[in-house]
Amino acid sequence: MNNTVDELTVDYEEDGILKIKEIDKEVLSKGAWATVLFRYREWQENDTYGPDRYVIRRYKKSGGEYRQQSKFTISSNDQARRIVDALSRWMSDEDAGERK
Template identity: 45%
Template sequence: MAETIDAIDIEYTEDDKVVVKQLDKNVLTRGSWTTIMFLYQELDKNTEEYGPAKVSIRRYQKRNGVYRQQSKFNISSAKQANEMILALQKWYPKDGTFVPEGTVTDEGE
């Protein structure tokens, strides 16, 4: 368990082998509740090689001076990641003009 957000990681070692290798980390929110997105690879125990990169989004809560994981969501394929990207870009466009489907506007009447 980590005392600071910067100390939180998901790298995991078992029998002197890095089983989960953290490649990158992006802190999405900071505070007593923090959300972090990790890029990582898992070691295939049969081939001893790392598999494709995956993403994990995790929420941590700080209690009694340490951050504890409360929930996680793993994105396990590029297809799933790209579907999420498309949906997020639709819902949160850069220009802020998105109107959800089915919403009635003055212009459409």
């Protein structure tokens, strides 16, 4: 059960193997709707975990429990860097506009 945002995870176990292992998470918003950014690794065929991956998930609290409503998986480190770069540029532009 996921009664609080802190209990939300992407960990996934199958046949006694942790197939998706959460490395870290950042809660972006809380409340009736919660948004969480997860950093995780997936179990590979060669019995090791692959590279870091990232996903943003939106949850809605219903009946006292959070249920996933949507997700966006960041497909590569390059895509993650481009998102960070764009947001940084836009925020810098916005900050510059506020100073004018």
